[in-house]
Amino acid sequence: MxxxxxxxxxxxxxxxxxxxxxxxxxxxxxxxxxxxxxxxxxxxxxxxxxxxxxxxxxxxxxxxxxxxxxxxxxxxxxxxxxxxxxxxxxxxxxxxxxxxxxxxxxxxxxxxxxxxxxxxxxxxxxxxxxxxxxxxxxxxSACGFDSLVAELGIIHMMAEFKGQLNSIETYLQLKNEGNERKGAGLHFGTWESAIYSLVHADELRPLREKLFPKRLPNFTPKLRPRSLMHKSSIVNKWCLPFPGSDRSIALRTQRYFYEQEKKRPVQIQTYIAFGSLFATLTVALIGIIFGIMVKTSFTRRLLLNFPWLFSFGLVSHEGPSEEKRVNTVFDMTFYGQGWAEKKENPDENPSDPPSQVMITKASGYDPGYGFTVTALILSAFTVLKESSNMPGNGGVYPPGAAFAKTSLLEELKKNGLKVEIISNSN
Structure with missing residues (x-):
């Protein structure tokens, strides 16, 4: 050939x-x-x-x-x-x-x-x-659901916010609109990756000290994480901290913007929202069981060998049925706070608290698989056609840094992703 x-x-x-x-x-x-x-x-x-x-x-x-x-x-x-x-x-x-x-x-x-x-x-x-x-x-990497949605949603808010953003909180919600409510929602591969990521979580600190030897300046006011379980007035749902990699990926992108483009980095916190307190407690229980069982090789093998049992039916080797996939809806709400005025010096902290608020939302169907592979293919296509709009001449990048100046978000919007501004006080 x-x-x-x-x-x-x-x-x-x-x-x-x-x-x-x-x-x-x-x-x-x-x-x-x-x-x-x-x-x-x-x-x-x-x-x-x-x-x-x-x-x-x-x-x-x-x-x-x-x-x-x-x-x-x-x-x-x-x-x-x-x-x-x-x-x-x-x-x-x-x-x-x-x-x-x-x-x-x-x-x-x-x-x-x-x-x-x-x-x-x-x-x-x-x-x-x-x-x-x-x-x-x-x-x-991370060119699928949910990290690409988080990254491009943050990039979208950064572009639409007229002043200086200080922070963004993301709230992910999933809902099945079809008749098939039971059955797995995740494929075993996702479960397996999560197990090994948690097992080796202690690798991250020394790795990041090598990757980012210079600490960022102290940006204030600090965006503190909300309580472990809380009722959010932003989405009117019960919420938990999101256990995925969205925040770590977004923070790598923000560091890139600061170091390479002299932009003040936006602080990020990520959450997942549920329709009821019972669902929130159930997921929290699964998380506790999961966190305990990854600590020994014997219990890890149980998690790997019996994912259906220990995920309360959420995970299987077959993954979700096509009917369940296509009827699963996702939306991610972005809550941004900042100031009307943008400082020329990215290291300068404004003296007054943030007074401007923007709320946006990204939504679509079949998040874990249909949307993921669409995003994956379109990400590859964007690299093929728009490398001149990407950073440097090549390198290893998080998707937000890689695609911030490309048309990827617009292409995703043509293929099922809806992005909207819910409210804007600036």
Missing amino acids: DEKLDIIVFGATGFTGRQAVETLIKLGQEYGIKWGVSGRNESKLVTMLKEISDKRGTDITKIPKFVADVGDEKSLEEMASHAVALVNCCGPYRFYGEPVVKACIKVGTHQIDVSGEPQFMETMQLNYHKEAEEKGVYII
Whole structure:
């Protein structure tokens, strides 16, 4: 094959990979994307393409296929060399992500993934940013739900807020509008990644001390986290701290804006909201059980072997049914506070408390999988078409820093994401 493909989906036979392939049938045609698939088993690739062809009524059995394994460095390099951008759906990234990143940098191929694992993302930035920059390669993680929604929602508010933002709080809500209320809501891969992220949480502090050796100035007033469980007047729901990586990713983006663009960083806190106190207490109980059980190898094995039991039916190896997925609605509310006047010196703290408030919202359907793979494919497409609007000549970036000056948000709005300003006092 002489001409490179635009995109190759690696891990195409897995749960997320299959969703990406189905999405590429539509987006590939709309955006003129030339694409292929890759995995470690050719017969599974053939079977998967035939099954999706039959399901969707579109023959994709002849698209290019590549066999590659994370344990075989040469196979990864050979596979990656056939694409301008590699969409990596093979997780947990802690175990399988780094060889793919190394191979992509070596052969000059961009890599985009949906990792929500802070240790992996920050290790890649620490170890490979300079090399990726020198090779003109972009390595961008967290290009799915929910981190990309949080990042682009924050970027949107920063652009719309007329003065100086001091802080943003995000509130994620999920609701199923269909008849199928029971059954899993998460695939096992998400559960597995969360387990290992929590097990190795103690790695983050020394990692961040290396990645960010210079502390940021003391910006005031401080945005303090709200109480562990609270009733929010902003969304009129019971809320808990959001356990995902949204905040850590957003703070990396804000640091980038401060260091590279001399912008005052926006302080971030993230929460998840529930429709009832009972649901809030149930999720809190799952979180407590989860937090206790990750501490020993025996109880971790129980979590991994019996996810359905210990997640109270939330997680399964099969993942959510298609009916449940497409009827699941998400919205993320952004509550921003700041000042009408923007200081020229980003280090200067205003003497008066924030007096301006803005509330925005981003919403859509099928958050965990349909929206995720749409965002993933469009993120890769944006790298292909708008690298001139991205930072530097390459490097390892969080998605907010990578896509802040691109049209990705507008493309997502064309594909099901709704973004609106709810109120604005400035």
